[in-house]
Amino acid sequence: MRVAGKAxxxxxxxxxxxxxxxxxxxxxxxxxxxxxxxxxxxxxxxIKEMQVRGAPLIGVTAAYGLALAMRAEPSDANLNAxxxxxxxxxxxxVNLQWAIASMRGHLLAxxxxxxxxxxxxxxxxxxxxxxxxxxxxxxxxLPLIRAASARKxxxxxxxxxxxxxxxxxxxxxxxxxxxxxxxxxxxxxxHVWVDETxxxxxxxxxxxxxxxxxxxxxxxxxxxxxxxxxxHGEVDxxxxxxxxxxxxxxxxxxxxxxxKALAAHDNGVPFYVAAPxxxxxxxxxxxxxxxxxxxxxxxxxxxIPGLAASGRIETVGLTPAGSAALNYAFDITPAxxxxxxxxxxxxxxxxxxxxxxxxxxRVGKGSSWKTPAAE
Ligand code: MRU
Numbered sequence: 122m123r124v125a126g127k128a129x130x131x132x133x134x135x136x137x138x139x140x141x142x143x144x145x146x147x148x149x150x151x152x153x154x155x156x157x158x159x160x161x162x163x164x165x166x167x168i169k170e171m172q173v174r175g176a177p178l179i180g181v182t183a184a185y186g187l188a189l190a191m192r193a194e195p196s197d198a199n200l201n202a203x204x205x206x207x208x209x210x211x212x213x214x215v216n217l218q219w220a221i222a223s224m225r226g227h228l229l230a231x232x233x234x235x236x237x238x239x240x241x242x243x244x245x246x247x248x249x250x251x252x253x254x255x256x257x258x259x260x261x262x263l264p265l266i267r268a269a270s271a272r273k274x275x276x277x278x279x280x281x282x283x284x285x286x287x288x289x290x291x292x293x294x295x296x297x298x299x300x301x302x303x304x305x306x307x308x309x310x311x312h313v314w315v316d317e318t319x320x321x322x323x324x325x326x327x328x329x330x331x332x333x334x335x336x337x338x339x340x341x342x343x344x345x346x347x348x349x350x351x352x353h354g355e356v357d358x359x360x361x362x363x364x365x366x367x368x369x370x371x372x373x374x375x376x377x378x379x380x381k382a383l384a385a386h387d388n389g390v391p392f393y394v395a396a397p398x399x400x401x402x403x404x405x406x407x408x409x410x411x412x413x414x415x416x417x418x419x420x421x422x423x424x425i426p427g428l429a430a431s432g433r434i435e436t437v438g439l440t441p442a443g444s445a446a447l448n449y450a451f452d453i454t455p456a457x458x459x460x461x462x463x464x465x466x467x468x469x470x471x472x473x474x475x476x477x478x479x480x481x482x483r484v485g486k487g488s489s490w491k492t493p494a495a496e
Contacts, residue, residue, distance in 0.1 A: 175290020286362025
């Protein structure tokens with residue numbers, strides 16, 4: 122997608138495969154800064170500290186992290202250590218384990234002498250695959266927006282989204298945003314309600330920024346406003362992303378997604394989840410019982426960064442010094458609240474049978490990797 126008119130991806134190899142470049146998402150929307158990552162430790166740090174974030178991009182960063190590790194020392198022991206380091210960086214998005222498993226399957230079949238070059242090539246293939254998956258999600262989601270536009274006889278289609286499931290969360294296009302960008306590009310009148318998404322404000326700082334860069338009309342709302350807008354007929358459809366969807370169609374996504382799904386259900390608003398297949402974990406069924414939910418630092422609740430009058434990014438406190446804060450980063454939306462999954466293979470009902478029929482090769486097969494100690 123474009124930044125100030127110039128095409129960018131969120132991650133790319135640089136320096137003759139000696140490093141990778143990322144956009145530091147902790148600086149957006151105030152500063153557009155590109156960082157160089159030279160080692161697997163730096164890649165793990167970038168994931169943990171959310172310089173890169175979003176399920177698909179976390180996976181691609183881990184893939185490049187393993188490539189960097191193989192460049193440094195292509196032994197099995199180093200591959201195992203690097204895999205464990207990356208897998209521990211964030212627990213919820215299954216794409217991280219999926220990408221590690223894919224890289225390991227590829228690299229372990231090769232002699233160490235071939236692993237450095239092959240690692241970068243395979244990480245690049247995973248990145249390209251992500252772009253293709255998002256484009257396919259866009260193509261399959263676009264008719265949903267076209268249909269809403271036709272129902273409204275060309276009046277503006279209002280779409281609500283939560284967190285950032287945009288191109289910044291992937292390599293390009295985004296998942297939830299791909300149909301939005303495609304519909305906007307073909308001239309459909311649309312407008313996006315952007316949930317600010319406390320505590321880290323991925324909606325207010327990232328989704329709003331990238332929609333603005335592409336010229337998509339949007340309005341930032343506080344997280345609690347979605348239900349009110351739905352009651353007043355101001356939302357035609359909801360499209361969100363997912364960090365891990367179970368085989369039965371339960372959706373783990375950014376905290377607050379569940380409440381949007383409840384409000385959508387109560388108001389008869391279609392609630393779609395854009396789900397590339399690497400975000401589907403066919404090894405688990407029950408989202409509430411089985412998805413590991415990340416808890417992050419309470420400081421993300423008690424403090425907030427922003428652009429100060431000085432022109433610098435500064436962090437200020439929000440809450441009484443003695444008050445505790447608890448920071449769950451994700452929640453589960455049960456399949457019964459999901460109208461459908463927009464996948465690379467089409468729009469699929471939120472049920473075990475429909476998911477199994479669409480992805481028969483994945484059924485009953487784990488595609489993720491866990492550190493041996495965690496097994
Ligand atoms: O904590 P984050 O910013 O990594 O959470 C991101 C989300 O919850 C996204 O909605 C999800 O990863 C889907 S991204 C296409």
